[in-house]
Amino acid sequence: MALVHKFKQGEEYIVLDVNSGAVHAVDELVYDIIEDEGLEEKEVVLKKLEGKYPAEAISEAYDEIEELVKEDMLYSKDQYEDIAHNSMDDEDYIKAVCLNIIHDCNLRCKYCFADEGEYHGHKGRMSLDVAKKAIDYVIKKSGPRRNIEIDLFGGEPLMALDVIKPLIAYAREEEKKYNKNIRFTMTTNGTLLNEETMKFLDKEMGNIILSIDGRKCVNDSVRVRADESGCYDNILPKIKEMVKNRDNSKQYYVRGTFTRNNTDFYEDVMHLANEGFDEISIEPVVLEDSHELSLREEDLDTIFKSYDDLYNEMRRRKEENDEEFKFYHFNIDLQGGPCVYKRISGCGAGYEYIAITPEGDIYPCHQFVGKEEFKLGDIYDTDKFDAKMSKEFKKAHIYNKPKCRECWAKFYCSGGCQANNFNFNGDMKIPYDLGCKMQKKRIECAIALKVI
Numbered sequence: 001m002a003l004v005h006k007f008k009q010g011e012e013y014i015v016l017d018v019n020s021g022a023v024h025a026v027d028e029l030v031y032d033i034i035e036d037e038g039l040e041e042k043e044v045v046l047k048k049l050e051g052k053y054p055a056e057a058i059s060e061a062y063d064e065i066e067e068l069v070k071e072d073m074l075y076s077k078d079q080y081e082d083i084a085h086n087s088m089d090d091e092d093y094i095k096a097v098c099l100n101i102i103h104d105c106n107l108r109c110k111y112c113f114a115d116e117g118e119y120h121g122h123k124g125r126m127s128l129d130v131a132k133k134a135i136d137y138v139i140k141k142s143g144p145r146r147n148i149e150i151d152l153f154g155g156e157p158l159m160a161l162d163v164i165k166p167l168i169a170y171a172r173e174e175e176k177k178y179n180k181n182i183r184f185t186m187t188t189n190g191t192l193l194n195e196e197t198m199k200f201l202d203k204e205m206g207n208i209i210l211s212i213d214g215r216k217c218v219n220d221s222v223r224v225r226a227d228e229s230g231c232y233d234n235i236l237p238k239i240k241e242m243v244k245n246r247d248n249s250k251q252y253y254v255r256g257t258f259t260r261n262n263t264d265f266y267e268d269v270m271h272l273a274n275e276g277f278d279e280i281s282i283e284p285v286v287l288e289d290s291h292e293l294s295l296r297e298e299d300l301d302t303i304f305k306s307y308d309d310l311y312n313e314m315r316r317r318k319e320e321n322d323e324e325f326k327f328y329h330f331n332i333d334l335q336g337g338p339c340v341y342k343r344i345s346g347c348g349a350g351y352e353y354i355a356i357t358p359e360g361d362i363y364p365c366h367q368f369v370g371k372e373e374f375k376l377g378d379i380y381d382t383d384k385f386d387a388k389m390s391k392e393f394k395k396a397h398i399y400n401k402p403k404c405r406e407c408w409a410k411f412y413c414s415g416g417c418q419a420n421n422f423n424f425n426g427d428m429k430i431p432y433d434l435g436c437k438m439q440k441k442r443i444e445c446a447i448a449l450k451v452i
Contacts, residue, residue, distance in 0.1 A: 003075045004036055005408035009448035010312060016447060018408050020076040023334055024068070025451040029053050029061050036408075038075055039065060080411075084344045084399045092394070093143035095348065097150045098355040098366040099134060101126045101164060105155040107189050107231060110222045111259055111285045111293050113367060124358035125160055130379070131167040134356045137379040139178050149206075151185045153355075153366055158192040168204050187211065187255075189223070190235035190242070198242050207251035210239045214256050214268020214282060221261060222293070236275070243277060253279035253328060258306075259293035260285075266306035270313065273325045281328030284438055286420050295434060304441050311445040315452055332412065332446040346414030350376065350393025364393055367419035393418065396428040403431055413439045 005016045013031040015024040026034075032052070033045050040048075042062050049058050068074040103124045105112075126134075135150075142148050150171075152164060168184060175182045183206040190210050193201075201208060212235055213219040220230020239254060246252050254277045258265035265282045272280050284303070287294035295303070310327060317324045347353050350364035357369055360379040368374040377385040398404040398415045415421075416439070420432040 003038060004034060006031055006034055006036065007444050009444055010308075010315065012448050012451065014444075014448055014451060015074070016408065017074050017076055018411070019078045019080075020072060021334065021411065022073040022076075023447055023451055024073075029057060030065065033058070033061055033065060034074070039069060080344055081399050084397050088391070088395065091143070092351040092390070093145050094138055094141040094352060094354060095145055095148060096353040097134070097138050097148070098153050098353070099126075099131070099150050100153050100155075100355060100357050100366060100369060101131065101157045101167075102155045102160040103358055104159060105189070106159060106191055106225070107156065108224055108226055108228075110224065111257060111287060111291075113286065126163060126358035128163050128166055130358065130360050131163055132170050133360060133379050135167070135171050135174055135182075137356075137382070139174055139180055140382065142180065146179065147181045147183065149183045149185065151187065153187055156189050156192070157186055158188055158197065161192075161197065165200065183207075185209065189231070190239045191231055193235075193238040193242055198238075198245055201242070202245045202250065205250075207253075208242065208246070210242060210252065210254045212236065212239060212254055212256055212272070213258075214262070214265065215271045218262045218268055219256075222257075222259065240276065251279070253277075253281050253326075255328075256280075256282040257285050258282050258303075259287075260295055260299060261293060263295070263299050263302040264306055265303075266309040266313075269310055269327060273323075278323075278325040279328070280325055283329065284435070286417075286423075286432070286435065288423075295438075297434065300434075300437060303438060307441050307445050311448060314449055318449070318452065329442045330446040330449055332443070332450060334447070334450050343411045343414055344399070345394070345397040346416075346418070349418050351390045364389075365419060367417070367423075393428070396421075401429045401431060403436075407436075409436075409440050409443050412443045 003018055005018060007014055013026050013028055015026055015031065015034055032049060042059065045062055046055055046058055065074065138148060138150065157164065171182050174180070184204055185207040186201065186205050187209040188211065190212065211223070212232070213223055216230070216232040219232040223231050225231065243252055254272055256268055256272070258268065262268060269280055269282050284295055285293060289296065310330070314324070314327065314330065316322065347365070353365060354376065355363045355366040355369055356379060357363070362376045362378055362385070363369045363371070363374055364376060374389070375386075376389060396415070396418055398410045401415050404410045404415045413436070416431045416435055418428045420435055421428045421430055424432045
């Protein structure tokens with residue numbers, strides 16, 4: 001098992017201690033001495049690097065590395081496996097919900113995992129009565145947790161704004177009764193934004209995710225209406241206005257998807273940055289191999305080049321105090337970051353995080369909706385919640401995933417998306433391989449940006 005991971009990003013030589021998370025920006029000599037599995041004997045290192053570096057320099061660098069080992073900043077031991085296994089019997093409480101307020105959409109995005117908003121025959125619209133019951137259910141199942149996050153999702157949630165407004169008013173009343181803090185977020189395609197709606201969303205949404213795929217030619221080739229026309233010209237000014245209304249205390253980000261048709265997505269990120277957005281996410285599509293837009297192994301070189309180009313541009317802007325922007329997948333906190341359990345288990349789908357459909361059915365997350373074998377229960381009877389299946393999701397952490405146990409990136413990706421793992425391998429404990437490779441590249445770029 002790799003105890004350290006070393007890599008070169010641009011001109012930087014970087015060494016990551018896997019278990020402690022310590023990151024070291026080093027010179028080429030130190031980089032050459034350190035091996036993934038452990039520190040070799042000094043005599044072996046001197047012999048191996050003889051002729052490339054002076055013996056005195058090798059010996060001095062080796063001694064410094066030994067000091068880092070003694071301080072548990074290199075080749076440190078894993079302290080988290082017992083935490084993972086010992087937490088299996090802890091009682092679980094809901095902390096986040098994907099409230100599928102509507103299974104319908106006014107766009108027909110060609111890569112949509114949700115069957116263009118209809119969730120594989122589960123088209124529907126949540127009634128206010130069901131929405132209120134969902135709030136009641138979540139408050140009850142949150143137990144002692146004070147903070148609850150509810151993402152209003154679709155389809156396109158603004159098609160159900162007449163339900164959302166009274167729902168939020170109801171939630172505000174209930175959170176006071178039960179001493180809860182409900183933070184609403186929304187993912188919207190932006191087509192239905194207007195002045196009144198934007199004011200409402202700005203007031204009530206802790207975070208707004210605004211969907212746009214970058215360049216007009218890219219966006220309008222995949223994010224289309226029923227008549228195949230694009231939406232770029234319609235949504236860009238609305239999204240800009242929505243972002244303009246947000247102050248620094250309120251979050252947003254523009255979120256796009258890249259497919260096989262735009263593996264040069266660096267250009268899409270830069271297009272959005274040049275349009276004035278400073279919170280940007282362009283994420284890889286996840287589709288079955290047979291789909292014309294799916295990403296494949298042969299696309300990785302181009303994809304990695306886009307990540308490298310993005311790293312280089314973000315580094316340049318940082319060093320030159322140029323207009324900086326954040327790229328969602330390059331966000332890493334090397335000092336604190338997610339709590340230990342989140343690093344081990346990920347999003348908590350199926351036990352801390354659930355999705356609720358317009359009918360009130362409960363699934364482990366929005367990507368499992370419509371797969372009847374994963375239905376956990378419904379909001380009308382808490383006693384019928386499938387605790388056994390929920391436990392299976394909880395047990396699908398990095399220490400129960402053989403490939404993840406051996407992987408240097410495990411504390412950053414937390415074993416990957418359970419839905420992607422299942423969809424590609426029929427098993428949540430077998431990681432989605434292509435996704436892993438892209439994730440590792442993003443993590444390396446993110447770490448390198450932090451150490452410059």
